[in-house]
Every structure is written in C-alpha cells, then in structure tokens.
Amino acid sequence: MALHLPVSAQQTPQQAANIQPTRTSQSQITHSQDARLARDWGLRDDEFARYRELMEGPIGVYSPNLDPLSALGIEARSDEERQRYAELQVQVEARRVEKLLAYQRAYDEAWLRLNPGMQRVNLPDDKPGAATNTSPLRSSGRTAVFVKDGCVACGQLVQRLQSSGAEFDLYMVGSRQDDTRIRYWAKRANIDPARVRSGSITLNHDGGRWLSLGLPGDLPAVVHEVQGQWQRQP
The missing domain is CATH 3.40.30 (Glutaredoxin)
Structure with a gap:
C-alpha cells in the first residue's frame, strides 16, 4: 500500500537542501547574558559594556574577580559617576544582606527542628x-x-x-x-x-x-x- 505524505512533507531534494537549521551565534548569546547581568546590577547596557572593557585592562589583571559596581566606581570618570555607583552598591549590598539573614533564620529554624540539642x-x-x-x-x-x-x-x-x-x-x-x-x-x-x-x-x-x-x-x-x-x- 502506498504511503501518502501531507503536502507540507512532500519536498523535492532542492527544497530540502534549502532548509537551514536556526542557529544562535555566540555573540547573540553573550549579548543576551550581558543584558541580563546589567539588569541584575542595576546598570545600563553601555555601562556593563564599559565594565567588560575595563576588566580587559590593568584593573582586571590586579583584581580579576572585581564586581561591576566596584570596577566602574574605581574607574569613574566624574564625581557624579562615582556617587551613582557607590549608591547602587549600597543598595545591592543591603538586598544581599537582607536575603542572607532571611536564609540564616530559616537555616537556624531547620537546624533546631532537625537536630535539637546538637x-x-x-x-x-x-x-x-x-x-x-x-x-x-x-x-x-x-x-x-x-x-x-x-x-x-x-x-x-x-x-x-x-x-x-x-x-x-x-x-x-x-x-x-x-x-x-x-x-x-x-x-x-x-x-x-x-x-x-x-x-x-x-x-x-x-x-x-x-x-x-x-x-x-x-x-x-x-x-x-x-x-x-x-x-x-x-
């Protein structure tokens, strides 16, 4: 018995050859990741791009694990920039400490519940x-x-x-x-x-x-x- 394919599946060799898989370039992936990281740190895309550039220079050699706000603040081009990054870092640290302490309280409660007296x-x-x-x-x-x-x-x-x-x-x-x-x-x-x-x-x-x-x-x-x-x- 002959098998009849749907019209959409009946492709000539030439048509099949013209179909190319969709690929995401590495640059697109990197740009997407940087955009997400910029949002996480409260930065604009151009500010995060400058952070990337700075970390390829001397500051990245001396401090390879420096966070974006510290790097941009140290290399600030004006008092206004320096103040902006300082305030952003205070806000980020405050949120981090708040989450850390909340988790610590949960950890303490779990420990007392699961290992009383230990x-x-x-x-x-x-x-x-x-x-x-x-x-x-x-x-x-x-x-x-x-x-x-x-x-x-x-x-x-x-x-x-x-x-x-x-x-x-x-x-x-x-x-x-x-x-x-x-x-x-x-x-x-x-x-x-x-x-x-x-x-x-x-x-x-x-x-x-x-x-x-x-x-x-x-x-x-x-x-x-x-x-x-x-x-x-x-």
Whole structure:
C-alpha cells in the first residue's frame, strides 16, 4: 500500500537542501547574558559594556574577580559617576544582606527542628563546645573579632588575644555556614579547645554581621560596643 505524505512533507531534494537549521551565534548569546547581568546590577547596557572593557585592562589583571559596581566606581570618570555607583552598591549590598539573614533564620529554624540539642561546630578534638550563634550582633560587654580564611594577620591577632586571656566572640566572614571550615581554621590558629568549651571564646558564622556594622577597613577587625555604637578598635 502506498504511503501518502501531507503536502507540507512532500519536498523535492532542492527544497530540502534549502532548509537551514536556526542557529544562535555566540555573540547573540553573550549579548543576551550581558543584558541580563546589567539588569541584575542595576546598570545600563553601555555601562556593563564599559565594565567588560575595563576588566580587559590593568584593573582586571590586579583584581580579576572585581564586581561591576566596584570596577566602574574605581574607574569613574566624574564625581557624579562615582556617587551613582557607590549608591547602587549600597543598595545591592543591603538586598544581599537582607536575603542572607532571611536564609540564616530559616537555616537556624531547620537546624533546631532537625537536630535539637546538637552543637553545630566542634573543635578538632571532637568535643562539643563551640556553639554557632547566628543571631544579630548584640552587646555582651565582650570583644567581637571578625576574621576570614586565608588571612595570616587574622590568626596572629586571635593568638595575641588568646594569650592575653581576653574573652571574645569570633565571627568568620565568608564561612558559607560550613562548620568544617571554622573547625579547621580554629585548629590552624591554635585556639584552645578548653577555652571554647568554657565559653570564654566562641566560634560563630558571620551571617552578614560584618557588613551590617558598616565599619571601615579590612579584616581582621576587633570591635566593641561603646554607648550603643559598635566601634572598631585601633
């Protein structure tokens, strides 16, 4: 029995040869991605294009992971541009911290529900005692110390504080809520497990606290509350 194809399917070899698959060029894909990224950062397409150009120059060599707002702000061509990018960055950081803290609250609730009574950070000797307090920074009369991984000065500072007998709450910035990272950092910094078990030193995920304080300067940072205001110790 003969098979009768629909008219649209009855094509001559010449017609079939003229059919070309639709392809999206790499430049179209890149342009679409850049347009989306520009919107994410609150930038115009031409501003994001300038960011791409800047990152191909010296600033991209010295700081290859620099975000668009920082790069454009550093290389601003006028005070107005610099102010615009500074304000945009403040808005972006505020939204990021808000989302981070919202997720941290959800994480805390999930942990308490799924692992009631279990400590989230233990020091390398496998003995509990380093509770990860993730509530907003509150006054306790104690020193708060902010550190980050890969920071030699951070370890040296913590050692000096520990040797002096000071009590302090340590907050690790960029820990990504990874308890293992804090445990290893504490081991490398030679933090005394007995001090942690006694509570004279606590180990905590930063959870956006450092950004929320809005204090200038890089890490490490030692801060105290003075008359209701958190201030960085010189």
